[in-house]
Amino acid sequence: MHADRATATRAGGGLHEGLLGLPLNVPSTALFTDHYELTMVQAALRAGTAHRRTVFEVFARSLPPGRRYGVVAGTGRVLDAIENFRFDPELLAFLREQRVVDEDTLRWLAGYRFTGSVTGYPEGEVYFPGSPVLRVEGGFAECVLLETVILSILNHDSAVAAAASRMAVAAAGRPLVEMGARRTHELAAVSASRAAYVGGFDATSDLAAGYRYGIPTIGTSAHAFTLLHDTERDAFTAQVEALGRGTTLLVDTYDIAEAVRTAVAVAGPGLGAVRIDSGDLLLVAHRVRRQLDELGAPDTRIVVTSDLDEYAIASLAAAPVDAYGVGTRVVTGSGHPTCSMVYKLVARARGEGRHAPLEPASKLSPGGKRTIGGAKWAARRPDAEGVAEAEVVGTGPVPPELAGRLLQVELVLDGRITGREPLRAARERHRRARAALPLSATQLSAGEPVIPTEYRISGG
Incomplete structure (x- = not known):
């Protein structure tokens, strides 16, 4: 596609990096959260349970109606959000003025840095109902604070990437340009461009996305x-x-x-x-x-x-x-602007201490919103032809035949970001993951998930 003197910066990096790797002045992400996250922290600090070891998981109970697979996108942005989740003096002053939490909690927030660990599906991978897309492990207080920002990123970016993936399938190799910046919030436009690139788009019209993420720009x-x-x-x-x-x-x-x-x-x-x-x-x-x-x-x-x-x-x-330009439909998820992912506590320590043993925790609400307790592993089992035939999710020991097919990777270890990668790597991973699915995954007609989710719950 002819790119009229198109700006094509390097395809990599994250929000913390700009053109030629120059750092961007990224503000704190600490207020990208809900009020009740902080009130829970205050109550847990008073009860002495704030530092109890916990495991939270992000998953979707189902795919959007008619979709055959989901696409994990936004992982790199999640890592940036975790790294920049800090309570600066002006944020603490706001919380004090609004009387959101008490002084003891404000003192604790002033020193907040996430010190736990995160594992999850690498960006660009496909997912299915029940897939443990992200696992966050650490003290209750430090983990619960991240719920809203993680979900807001993954739900938005994964929805856009899934729509982009379907459009890339339909385009059958013809170039796709994302041009929806004027159809959504100005910041959402940048993350949508990034997610569309992961899903298979080739360029964007949005210069901010080109600057921040190295996506080729065309206009x-x-x-x-x-x-x-x-x-x-x-x-x-x-x-x-x-x-x-x-x-x-x-x-x-x-x-x-x-x-x-x-x-x-x-x-x-x-x-x-x-x-x-x-x-x-x-x-x-x-x-x-x-x-x-x-x-x-x-x-x-x-x-x-x-x-x-x-x-x-x-x-x-x-x-x-020879090429397509897509705007509104891709940045709004083509009718499905969210993936309805949730962030649930699935395990907690039996007692205090960093190494206290974990026990499953599960929500038993009526109406179908049950949660399967326990920290989970996930693997994708292939058939004799090497094509995926099942998403296997379990707790306890991993079956030997699936040990080499685990999907989760380390992203954060003891508070240190370890899972950053060039954006192009996520884009290529998605192409490979989609190609490994049954051919019916590429059908645009509504249908059930292209492979089933099988559960292997230890003791269940």
Whole structure:
């Protein structure tokens, strides 16, 4: 796809890194939490249970309706959030002024640093109902404070990545550009760009995402640029003179056929691409392709935009389209803006002390919101052909035949971040994980999870 002098920074790093690795001034994430997390800490400190060893797990009881697999995204942002979770003096002053917690709790918060450990599915991996996507282990108080920020990141980013993955499947190798920044909150737009990249998109229009995460950025012009000029020819001439013949010209401001003729007349047969943003895209794409060929511009590409989702992209599979630009639908999860992941306490120590033995803890609420107690491992069992056939989740010893197929990796050890990786690694991991699923995973029609979740609960 022609990227008009596209900004392509390195594909790696996290929110704490900017262009060329320069550090960004990242504020504390400590208030990205709910009020009751802090009141629980106050009560636990008074009761003497705040430092009792606990295990929390993040999982989804089900996938969004009709989805066949989920995509883990946002892990790198979670690590940044944990690292920057601290109560600066101004935050403590706010909590004191609002009387959220008492002075003893404020003193404890002033020294807060997460000292526990985190393991989980690596970013880009797929998940299924019950998959222990993240496990947070440490003292109750230090772990419970992280609940809201972890869930807000994983629920949003995983939803966007799942939508992006489905669109990447539908695109079948044709480039995808995320361009939804104006359709969501300005900060959500940056994380959505990152998640879409993990899910299979190739570039973004959002410069903040390019700066923070090294995602290639692409941009051309809007209808306003054409309308600014006295004629369409004047607009095309100005753009070509400024950006070169490899640019992408927007041809649907007035009459598409006339615009295509003008575009080739101005830029010549070396015109990079034309963009179509309205109309019957299937019909128009065929007409434009034929016209470009007749005008001697067979190498000029066709880019389509206009409220695309995975279904619209799939419907254009037979069209002479070279790339897609997607906005609203990808940044909002294509109808499923959350994954409904939860953060539940699944084990606690029998007594005080860092090494006190753990015992399962489970929620037994009526209405289907039961929790399976115990810290869990997870493995994906393949069939004889090497294709995934089950997500196996268990407690206790890992069966020998699954020992080499465990999914969780170390992310934080004793408060030290150990699981950072380039963003491109997560993107490639997702491509491999999706390819290892049964072929029916790529069907866009609604269906059940493509593989079942099997539980092997020790003593259950």
